[in-house]
Amino acid sequence: MTTLTDFPSPSLIALTSIELEVYEVGRENKGNPIVLCHGWPEHAYSWRHQMPALAAAGYHVIVPNQRGYGNSSRPEDVTEYDIARLTGDLAALLDHFGYDDAVFVGHDWGANVVWSMALLHPNRVKKIINLALPYQARTPMPWIEFMETLLGADNYFVHFNHKPGVADAVFDKNARQFLSNLFRKNLPALPPEPGMMMINLAQAEEPLGEPVMSDAELDVFVASFEATGFTGSINWYRNIDRNWHLLADADPIVRQPALMIYGTQDMIPPSENLADFVPHVEVVNLESGHWIQQEKPQETTDAILGWLSLDLAA
Structure with a gap:
């Protein structure tokens, strides 16, 4: 078990218009960078299991809290996300x-940013490893409209956009309960409840399944969101249609070597046409729910290092 006291101390790095809180290991491996991007509602700490092994394998491991998270900048303007x-x-x-x-x-959301990195900054991306979220092809209509048509107004992506501030307030009030109920594994197969899934989770007094992490590890996530609130992180969702427009002229093909790691118990389904958009992709399936690198830390690390070494040998 890794607590924040065992985790590397962060640096606050000033970029063009914001600051990012960044955790590093393996600085002695300068010249061989690997950047780990967390999802929602997470923290750089979600990579705690993989960081030492990647450094030992010769990588300079760079793990930011992305904008809206931790001690990184949290701009007020929604379009800043x-x-x-x-x-x-x-x-x-x-x-x-x-x-x-x-x-x-x-x-998760970090995977979406990495796929988009390959579209918008292709020369900066050497290889890609993504977990949980496969490449999302651009839909004929803007994504939120598409999701509402397909999944209804209570879908949390749609709700975040159409009812700004409502979910944020519920999560802020129930941060520990929400995160404790969310970071679960081995969930029973049950039909979805009526209402907005994430608000239901935040208000549920009895969690389902088993905890993904120890109480001490959960404390790291809880402390971070109790300090910042959830709005900055949810603002990522409030730009989904804006992103649809921003990506309109981008080449949709990801040309870098890529590894896609799915959790077989994840509610996000595998992509049926991944190789059409990511022609140099390999796929690994782990018996896991959504929180793959925390649920199956050793298996995830082995899959990452195994693929990196095989790709390097090729």
Whole structure:
């Protein structure tokens, strides 16, 4: 078990217009960078299990709390969280360290940023490893409209956009209960409840399944969100349609070597056409729910290092 006291101390790095809180290990491996990008509602700490092994394998491991999270900047303007800015932060982070490109690893929303990094800054991306969220092809209509048509107004992506501030207030009031109920594994197969899933989770007094992490590890996430609130992180969702427009002219094909790691118990389904958009992709399936690198830390680390070594040998 890794608590924050065992975790590396962060640096606050000033970029063009914001600051990012960044955790590093393996600085002695300068010249061989790997950047790990967390999802929602997470923290750089979600990569705690993989960081030492990646450093031992010869990587300079760079793990930011992305904008809206932790002690990184949290701009008030919603449009400050669009995909151009999120990927721009990662490009600026490479500039700070003097790197032309890096291996990028993402989970959940972090995976979306990494896929988009390959579209908007292709020369900065050497290889891609993404967990949970496969490449999302651009839909014929803007994404939120598409999701509402397909999944209804209570879908949390739709709700975040159409009822700004409502979910934020519920999560802020129930931060520990929400995160404790969310970070679960081995969930029973049950039909969805009526209402907005994430608000239901925040208000549920009895969690389902088993905890993904210890209470001490959960404390790290809880302390971070109790300090910042959830609005900055939810603002990523409030730019989904803006991102749809920003990506309109981007080449939709990801040309870098890529590894996609799915959790077989994740509610996010595998992509049926991943190789059409990511032609150099390999796929690994782990018996896991959504929180793959925390649920199956050793298996995730082994899959990452195994693929990196095989890809390097090729």
